[in-house]
Amino acid sequence: MSDRIWKEKIIDIVGRENFQDSNESRFVYSYDATPNFQSLPDAVVCPRNTEEVSQIVRVCNEYLVPIVPRGSGTNLCAGTCPTKGGIVLLFSNMRSILEVDEENLTVTVQPGLITFDMIEEVEKRGLFYPPDPSSMKISTIGGNLMENSGGLRGLKYGVTRDYVLGLEVVLPNGAIIRTGGKLAKDVAGYDLTRLLVGSEGTLGIITEAILKLIPVPETTRTILAVYENIEDAANTVSKIIASRIIPSTLEFLDRSTIDVVEQFAKVGLPTDAEAILLIEQDGPLEVVKKDIDRIRELCIQMNAIRVDIAKSEEEAEGLRLARRSALSALARLKPTTILEDATVPRSEIAKMVRAINRIAKKYNVQICTFGHAGDGNLHPTCLTDARNQEELERVEKAFEEIFIEAINLGGTITGEHGVGEMKSPYLGLKLGETGINAMLSIKMAFDPNNIMNPGKMFAKDEKKRVTV
Amino acid sequence: MSDRIWKEKIIDIVGRENFQDSNESRFVYSYDATPNFQSLPDAVVCPRNTEEVSQIVRVCNEYLVPIVPRGSGTNLCAGTCPTKGGIVLLFSNMRSILEVDEENLTVTVQPGLITFDMIEEVEKRGLFYPPDPSSMKISTIGGNLMENSGGLRGLKYGVTRDYVLGLEVVLPNGAIIRTGGKLAKDVAGYDLTRLLVGSEGTLGIITEAILKLIPVPETTRTILAVYENIEDAANTVSKIIASRIIPSTLEFLDRSTIDVVEQFAKVGLPTDAEAILLIEQDGPLEVVKKDIDRIRELCIQMNAIRVDIAKSEEEAEGLRLARRSALSALARLKPTTILEDATVPRSEIAKMVRAINRIAKKYNVQICTFGHAGDGNLHPTCLTDARNQEELERVEKAFEEIFIEAINLGGTITGEHGVGEMKSPYLGLKLGETGINAMLSIKMAFDPNNIMNPGKMFAKDEKKRVTV
Known part of the structure; x- marks a missing residue:
């Protein structure tokens, strides 16, 4: 009964054409890119502006209806699964x-914009937005902000957080706040901008963002280094950085990933190698040339059996595409693909x-x-089958051990994918009880009724990460 | 009476040699670099380690004793004035x-370290810590973290916040938490690291920090551009950035500042000019040369009457020193110097x-x-005399109008100096009531007894900024 009341109120706000609660539409938004998490929302709502978002939040607060803000649902932490129902x-x-x-x-954007569309638009004007999550052709800026998305260029350029200058946010009480601005510096109070970025929809809804742009690098060069031995590849990474070179991209693929990606993308990856590094440098031509020569030397010094410099932009783009398609390629092999995100200090990747x-x-x-x-930031990816309960339990135990190992090496349970529902049981490994309590106190201060994306980030009792 | 009890408990923790409550020592720590704010603390305490800090916080929470964490007190917002007494x-x-x-x-440091000492140490190893507040020869890293200090290299390299990878923090309840790590990426929960940085001692006490370093730029070149007209100087700034060049430093001095600085530093600044720009670029030699040539052209194009490229590192250092000594030089002219920090989008500086x-x-x-x-980020600096009450009232009104103007231009009340006690009455101009409420809810969640640096950031009733 009460369902009908809040639904009618929301329809009054957004108009009937922006409200759906058919079984079909509820089903479509019952899951995201994360395998094995699914839960039906009560409705799917498309507000037309910030004021409508604020009104919706007020209604949801009154009727205690969960709200799950969603971009394109490409996240890999069950961050947008409507765990407790409510509205998407x-x-x-x-x-x-x-x-x-x-x-x-700067560029000022609305949350529903596709990341890549924005990147294309600013690049036309000689400007550059560095964060490049692998999903960027599908993902939205709003989703990237909520998850603080990373990408391949993070090493040199940082992540989404580092390019957010200001936000318009609807808080869980319906209040609309504006943080920051077109400002290189602003210390007027706490850094709410960066508190909201990466808050996974649990503290508020971003309705507008001012993003920082930089000049497009003059040129880019791409290297493929091939190794017979994983250690050598890992040591090359440390060696490059310790030589005071910060490449724009420094990607690693192990043997099984190489095989699968090559079958999928057919760009000529060496399928007999134990590991490859895909390395890029960008910047002014003279500098890039010098860096690439030096990187090449270092790769050889660290026992690379082959070092190829891409001869054309097409060849480079092929290599990049191959790396970006790793998840899609792996996903073809088995019914269920679980991609993880354990991250360690770069000196520890060999370990x-x-x-x-x-x-x-x-x-x-x-x-x-x-x-x-x-x-x-490594993505160990497990190829499995969610219907095989016995195997899933082993997968579960393996990932728990991987997380513990990452923490022991000074790392974290997630470098760029977020906690969501999936990794919430493991957050305590990184933060301890005192750290979680500090975060929970912020959550409760902002959202006492726990309407914003409930069931995310903070742990449930059981440590089941994969549920069928 | 109860004073004696908590004091004895704190002496038990830190030892008598690390506790002072003589009138002399209380007086010494009753003020900071901000003119006209003074209040006596009850005691001055020097903990020896994190555990002692935690124990002190627990005692202070029990006896409701305010805690004011203090670096070298170089802040300009009365951020470390013991407004409500308690311990420094x-x-x-x-x-x-x-x-x-x-x-x-990375470099891992304790809070009491002098910023410049750390910079010198890492530069010996070819590493670079970009944030360079003008006070860096005196200021501590702990103070820089609490204020999210900026500096002259902020344009290209960002501010303190952008170089903090992890913190150890004692929360107001005495709990010790660790955030982040030696990690390029970490999205395990809310960004407590950046919430704490710039929190001005109101949310916790930083006891250790992991800071990010980058390779030292190969070379630096310095330009001095002289203008007959302030607009031309301001337009040059926009023109350089719009030409897709991001200099490492881009400083502005108006006529009256030039006069005073030249009398003080004697580096040959042109005292007949209306404005000068001090511009630096760093990086690989070829790139710096190209950028500097282009910047020179742009300055001339924007009507600079003289453009000098520093011929030697000594000459460049002289110019830098002149800029860094602006506050000291101005402070000699009148008994009271009030330096402000209004910040606008760079396109608006002429206005x-x-x-x-x-x-x-x-x-x-x-x-x-x-x-x-x-x-x-401009520093309008008022030369006045705190004993002249009538003039001070005019100063007060002028600064209020400056803040309002900055906000109207899309700016903020403070770019890098912080809010502290001094600017707390103006925080609402930037954030509105809803923004302040959001921040206050975090403050209350972390520090329900308001023991951490009370009287800072959040407004009092009256709008008197200068109190004698």
């Missing part, structure tokens, strides 16, 4: 570039890769590893 | 570099400088303006 909020009516300011080097292989063997599960080696 | 916490026993990690490019001059004239007060033009 879509931003299909709020996806404009509001302004490109070429004097202040971490070794540990992953040891753990996979111990639990007899198939794990392929690739990732942003320069950031210490 | 000094970190003279916690000032070590704990580790320089050349593989992960802002014009507004400052108009407002100074309107209220018949003497304001010299200099600052980080590339960041839109």
Whole structure:
């Protein structure tokens, strides 16, 4: 009964054409890109502007209806699964570039905008937005902000957080606040901008963002280095950075990933190698040339058996595409693909890769590893079948051990994918009880009724990460 | 009476030699670099380690004793004035570099370390810590973290916040938490690291920090551009950025500041000019040369009457020193120097400088303006005499009008100096009631007894900024 009341109130706000609660539409938004998490929302709502978002939040607060803000659902932490039902909020009516300011080097956007569309638009004007999550052709800026998305260029350029200058946010009480501005510096009070970025929809709803742009790098060069030995590849990563070179991209693929990606993308990856590094440098031509020569030397010094410099932009783009398609390629092999995100100090990646292989063997599960080696951000990816309960339990145990190993090496349970529902049981490994309590106190201060994306980030009792 | 009890408990923790409550020592720590704010603490305490800090916080929570963490007191917002008494916490026993990690490019430090000492140490190893507040030879890292200090290199390199990878923090309840790590990426929960940085001692006490380093730029070149007209100087700033060049430093000095600085520093500044820009670029030699040539052209194009490229590092250092000594030089002229920090989008600096001059004239007060033009971060500095109550009232009104103007231009009340006690009455101008409420809810969640640096950031009733 009460369902009908709040639904009618929301329809009054957004109009019937922006409200759906058919079984079909509820089903479509009952899951995201994360395998094995599913839960039906009560409705799907598309507000047309910030004021409507605020009104919706007020209604949801009154009727205690959960709100799950959602971009394109490409996240890998069950961050947008409607765990507790409620409404899924879509931003299909709020996806404009509001302004490109070429004097202040900023772009002002609405949350529903596709990341890649924005990148293309600013690059036309010689401007550059560095964060490049692999999903950027599908993902939205709003989703990237909520998850503080990373990408391949994080090593040199940082992540989404580092490019957010200001936000418009609807808080869980319906209040609309504006943080920051087109400002290189602003210390007026606490850094709410960065508190909201990466808050996974649990503290508020971002309705507008001012993003920082930088000049497009003059040129880019791409190297492929091939190794017979994982350690050598990992040591090359440390060696490059310790030589005071910060490449724009420094990606690692292990043997099983290489095989699968090559079958999928056919760009000529060496399928007999144990590991490859995909390295890029960008910047002024003279500098890039010098850096690439030096990187090449260092790769050879660290026993690379082959070092190829891409001869054309097409060849480079092929290599990049191959790396970006790793998840899609792996996903073809088995019914269920679980991609993880353990991250360690970059000096520890050799140890971490070794540990992953040891753990996979111990639990007899198939794990392929690739990732942003320069950031210490690895994506061990398990190919499994969610219908095989016994195997899933082994997968579960293997990942728990991988997380513990990452923490022991000074790392974290998630470098760029977020906690969501999936990794919430493990958050305590990184933060301890005192750290979680500090975060929970912020959550409760902002959202006492726990209407904003409930069931995310903070742990449930059981440590089941994969549920069928 | 109860004073004696908590004092004895704190002496038990830190030892008598690390506790002072003589009138002399209380007087010494009753004020900071901000004119006209003074209040006596009850005691001055020097903990020896994190555990002692935690124990002190627990005692203070029990007896409701305010805690004011203090670096070297160089802040300009009355951020470390013991407004409500209590204890001043000094970190003279916690000032070590704990580790320089050349593989992960990090430095781990204690809060009492002098910023410049750390910079010197890492530069010996070819590493670079970009944040360079003008006070860096005196200021501590702990103070820089609490205030999220900026500096001259902020335009290209960002501010303190952008170089903090992890913190150890004692929360107001005495709990010790660790955030982040030697990690390029970490999205395990809310960004407590950046919430704590810039929190001005109101949310917790930083006891250790892992800072990010980058390779030292190969070379630096310095330009001095001289203008007959403030607008031309301001337009040059926009023109350089719009030409897709991001200099490492882009400083502005107006006529009155130039005069005073030249008398003080004697580096040959042109005292007949209306404005000068001090511009630096760093990086690989070829790139710096190209950028500097282009910047020179742009300055001339924007009507600079003279453009000098520093011929030697000594000459460049002289110019830098001149800029850094602006506050000291101005402070010699009148008994009271009030340096402000209004910040606008860089496209608006011409308008802002014009507004400052108009407002100074309107209220018949003497304001010299200099600052980080590339960041839109201006430091209008009023030379006055705190004993002249009538003049002070005019100063007060002038600054209020300057803040309102900055906000109207899309700016903020403070770019890098913080809110503290001094600017707390104006925070609402930037944030509105809803923004302040959001921040207050975090403050209350972390520190329900309001023991951490009370009387800072959040407004009192009256709007008196200057109190004698």
